[in-house]
Amino acid sequence: MNRILFEPNEIDASGVARVRDARAAHIREVLHGTVGQPLKTGEVNGLLGTGEIVSIAADGAVAIQVRHTDAGLAPWVDLILAPPRPRVMKRLLPQLATLGVGRIVLVGAQKVEKDFWGATLLKEPIYRPLLIDGLMQGAVASRVPEILVRRGFKKFVREELDGLFGTAARRIVAHPYGEGDACAKTPSGRGAEGRLVVAVGPEGGWTDEEVALLEAKGFERQSLGPRILRTDTATVALLARLMPDR
């Protein structure tokens, strides 16, 4: 937690936020918080700024006077992801929020395990705290990534993708080159409108048909080298290779 974020309803009319959960424990035990101590704070889906501890109660509850004036950083990339197993996905979600992903579309590519779609992780009360943890780690943004579930991959790509992301966005799909493909492409910046959409396939890879469908929609292939990466490693690696330096 490099910045403590509060939900809007946790901040009262006089600008005092009150918490008693893991954030309070972090303030007390990791930051060794004392009354008057300044903290980096912010409001979920709102402004960032600073807070000052006004009280630490005997039961561990912490009250912080906050002053939020800074918009923070906007997301810089959207992700189309054929989800890995829920256990891997659970580890990946906070990292996606930290890295600045705006929207995550979970798609039913052919090699996605059918069990995934019944996972409790798909319920907002389960995944939202993981995303907020990632924002608190990253410390410079407050916007919670939006998660969309689209089990019909082809229907999503054909009918919804252009409307959702706009046709000017640069589009990249993580996919190894074929044996005979000698053309090594490297990332060269973002699309005409500065938006970037990346697609990462399932553990077993995209099918040829799926890649063809994405290529027909303007997705460029981006190889991550000859090593076969786990989905979570591949997603972080691809985002890292594309992300702005500052």
Place this chain on the structure above:
Amino acid sequence: MNRILFEPNEIDASGVARVRDARAAHIREVLHGTVGQPLKTGEVNGLLGTGEIVSIAADGAVAIQVRHTDAGLAPWVDLILAPPRPRVMKRLLPQLATLGVGRIVLVGAQKVEKDFWGATLLKEPIYRPLLIDGLMQGAVASRVPEILVRRGFKKFVREELDGLFGTAARRIVAHPYGEGDACAKTPSGRGAEGRLVVAVGPEGGWTDEEVALLEAKGFERQSLGPRILRTDTATVALLARLMPDR
């Protein structure tokens, strides 16, 4: 498991490998192995090649006739890592093997939690299988990363680093730029001998003294952008930004 690796002592004089552990279960249950089926195989710290299933016993043991002739890919980078908590480190180790790290030096930077050095994860019988899992995921290399433990960070940097990595290697340290530093450096290839050494700090960051010591030894700072990444995310992200495309 995109390639099954065997220890040298698991392969008999006639080139038949016999396994009955998680690899056997993977062959039976994920690959739906049958007698005669070809597999991608290799020998730990040895050659890669192909195998053919010769028998699947009633107790689940699998025998594979192997033919290994290909050297596979050599590691391309070494890592100096101020280790995160053992739980995070355990997730990171297989990814480091997959990504092609040759040598991992775990150093006692000031903000590394002291508890770490007592972790069972530091015992070779515990960490070695995690590294081999990473190699089996990556599928193109067999060399198990070497792990060195150096609790004395300054002593290691001053007295041992040059001898271990050679002075011609390109050296990079992951570290945010100061507020006033407008110079965005980007990776520009590897050192004169094609070797690359990267240093990743602890959760709380390197101290100023530690960074100065690394810079005095020729390490260039590489920012990973304004977002504060978890150590495991930062390590994968830095390696991904530097790794060769093919």
